[in-house]
Amino acid sequence: LSLAGGIVGLLFAVWGLDLLVGMLPENYAHHQLQDHVRIDAAVLLFTFGAALFVGLVFGLIPAWQASRPDVNEWLKEGGRGGEGLQNQRTRGLLVISEVALSLVLLTGAALLIQSFVRLNRAELGFDPRGVIATDIAISPAKFREEPARVEFIRRMQEGVAAAPGVESVAVSSGLAFPYLYFPFNIEGRPMASDARVLYDSISPNYFRVLRSRVKAGREFTDLDRAGTPPVAIINETLARQYFADSEPLGEVISINYLGRRVKREIVGVVRDISQGELGKVAPQIYVPYQQQTWFGASLIVRRAAGDAGAVKKDVQSAIWAVDKTQPPAKFDAAEVLLGKSLAAPRLYTTLLGAFAILALVLAGIGIYGVMSYTVARRTREIGVRVALGASRMRVLKDVLGDALKLVVPGIGLGLLLSVFWVRSVDPSWYPLGGVEPLVYASAAGLALLVAMLAGIPSARRASAVQPIIAMRAE
Numbered sequence: 155l156s157l158a159g160g161i162v163g164l165l166f167a168v169w170g171l172d173l174l175v176g177m178l179p180e181n182y183a184h185h186q187l188q189d190h191v192r193i194d195a196a197v198l199l200f201t202f203g204a205a206l207f208v209g210l211v212f213g214l215i216p217a218w219q220a221s222r223p224d225v226n227e228w229l230k231e232g233g234r235g236g237e238g239l240q241n242q243r244t245r246g247l248l249v250i251s252e253v254a255l256s257l258v259l260l261t262g263a264a265l266l267i268q269s270f271v272r273l274n275r276a277e278l279g280f281d282p283r284g285v286i287a288t289d290i291a292i293s294p295a296k297f298r299e300e301p302a303r304v305e306f307i308r309r310m311q312e313g314v315a316a317a318p319g320v321e322s323v324a325v326s327s328g329l330a331f332p333y334l335y336f337p338f339n340i341e342g343r344p345m346a347s348d349a350r351v352l353y354d355s356i357s358p359n360y361f362r363v364l365r366s367r368v369k370a371g372r373e374f375t376d377l378d379r380a381g382t383p384p385v386a387i388i389n390e391t392l393a394r395q396y397f398a399d400s401e402p403l404g405e406v407i408s409i410n411y412l413g414r415r416v417k418r419e420i421v422g423v424v425r426d427i428s429q430g431e432l433g434k435v436a437p438q439i440y441v442p443y444q445q446q447t448w449f450g451a452s453l454i455v456r457r458a459a460g461d462a463g464a465v466k467k468d469v470q471s472a473i474w475a476v477d478k479t480q481p482p483a484k485f486d487a488a489e490v491l492l493g494k495s496l497a498a499p500r501l502y503t504t505l506l507g508a509f510a511i512l513a514l515v516l517a518g519i520g521i522y523g524v525m526s527y528t529v530a531r532r533t534r535e536i537g538v539r540v541a542l543g544a545s546r547m548r549v550l551k552d553v554l555g556d557a558l559k560l561v562v563p564g565i566g567l568g569l570l571l572s573v574f575w576v577r578s579v580d581p582s583w584y585p586l587g588g589v590e591p592l593v594y595a596s597a598a599g600l601a602l603l604v605a606m607l608a609g610i611p612s613a614r615r616a617s618a619v620q621p622i623i624a625m626r627a628e
Contacts (some may be wrong), residue, residue: 156209160201168193170508245524246560252520253564253601254571256513261572261597263510266503268593279427279435280364282488284321284457286466287329290473290480292449301380303447310476311357314453317472319465321458324363325443328354329452338439340396341406341417351392351409352438355446361424363456371403371422379444387422392437407439411446462487514601517564518608525557525612536616546617553616557609565598572597 171193290310297303307325315323327334335350358374361367369390378385386407393402408417418441426435443451453473457465466485473480529536536549572594 156205156212157202160205164193164198164201167197245527249517249520249524249560250564250567252513252517253561253605254568256510256517257565257568257597257601258571258575259506259510259513260601261568261594262575263503263507264593264597265576265590266506268590270500270503277426277428279425280366280488284459285364285488286455286457286462286469286485287452287488288455288469288473288483288485289329289450289452290477292447292451293479294449297449300447303449304380304444306477307357307443307447307451310453310473313472313476314455314469317465317468319458319460319468321456322359322363323456324360324454325357326354326360326452326454327356327443327448327450329454335436336412337410339408341408343396350437352436353409354438354440355443355448355451356440357443360440360454363454364427366427367425369423369425371420373422374440374442376444378442382445384416384418384445385421385442386418387424387440388420389424389435389438389440390426391435392439393423395437409439416446514604517601518604521557521560521605521608522611524560525553525609526615528556529553529612529616532616550613550617553613554606554609557605557613561602561605565601568601569594569598 292303292306297306311323311325314320334353336353338349338351339345356374358376358378361373368387371387374385374387386409388402388407396402397405402420402423405420406417407420408415418439424440427438428435453469455465455469466483469485470483473483540546540549
């Protein structure tokens with residue numbers, strides 16, 4: 155039986171792996187799953203070993219118990235219908251453990267689903283519709299000096315802006331270098347030595363192209379260039395964390411660029427824009443690319459209404475018209491980028507949800523098996539009770555009560571373990587949202603419902619026992 159179960163499990167694993175790969179974005183699925191997660195010899199060996207171990211352990215223990223019967227207990231029961239108290243306790247503990255573990259998985263899955271819904275509803279800070287992006291390479295050999303890089307980016311931006319179907323174009327280093335953090339401090343304020351700020355070098359029209367809103371101060375202009383006072387725009391998170399009691403406009407922020415410290419005046423505060431993982435916004439600073447460039451940038455293109463494929467071809471032609479050495483552009487729509495950022499949470503939620511459902515089904519099967527076995531062993535006892543006047547409803551309630559005696563402790567233990575598990579999860583890995591009473595109550599209610607449904611067939615069978623038939627059967 156255990157080997158057959160292992161084979162069925164392997165078949166489900168093959169099907170489930172293909173299903174998971176199909177759910178994820180193409181690039182994510184290829185690099186994270188297809189190249190590293192597969193059914194190979196190691197998996198087959200582990201499955202065979204696990205099936206063999208389970209079959210031997212859970213087959214030998216009952217066999218060993220059966221080979222050492224408690225004669226006194228057997229005589230007390232009249233040689234029929236009874237069983238050792240130790241066996242009953244063992245089965246009860248197994249069912250309680252099964253219910254508890256299934257509830258832990260069920261609660262975790264419910265919290266993951268809740269967090270995933272929150273991520274889907276998270277404020278982006280910009281309008282992603284009609285936005286596509288692609289990286290451009292800036293060769294250090296050709297554009298070693300910063301003025302040459304600034305001029306190259308300007309020509310590239312103007313060339314793409316003139317392409318058919320393009321509404322507007324902005325430049326950003328944030329997509330090319332999405333995790334570029336620098337040490338910083340604010341003049342005249344005590345700061346932690348490890349304070350870091352997310353950095354983005356942008357064109358003056360960046361926020362207009364994204365349709366994001368500057369909440370205070372001004373945007374950059376073409377006058378913010380080399381030779382003019384260095385300026386910066388900060389996001390709401392940085393303003394809230396470091397300027398909660400004062401006005402940030404006019405303050406001076408000092409950024410350490412790889413050992414070179416540059417002081418910049420804060421001229422604006424912009425709405426938080428999701429960059430990277432949804433639901434996580436770091437303190438961020440924006441600077442004009444005319445004052446600070448890198449050997450790489452991204453073109454943020456907002457296309458007009460029309461065929462997206464045709465616009466991409468025209469943008470590619472415009473890029474090659476400026477620089478024929480540029481590699482073929484790899485365009486990503488903003489919606490696709492958002493989908494990729496949700497890929498990992500979706501994977502975690504799907505996996506844990508599938509395991510939770512499987513565990514709940516197994517717990518239900520376990521309760522059904524135990525109750526069926528118990529009713530079969532107690533057929534004579536139930537027949538005697540019915541013969542002495544016990545009503546069918548009373549028998550039904552007693553059997554369901556026995557099921558509750560297994561389920562309620564399992565639910566209590568499961569809730570306790572769930573609280574400890576949730577508190578042990580690092581919020582930076584995945585924000586589960588803490589202890590949510592409604593989620594815990596819903597999970598416990600679902601587990602109780604499944605347990606009752608699993609116990610009802612045995613209870614109905616017990617209530618239908620005919621006394622005469624029960625006596626003859628014994």
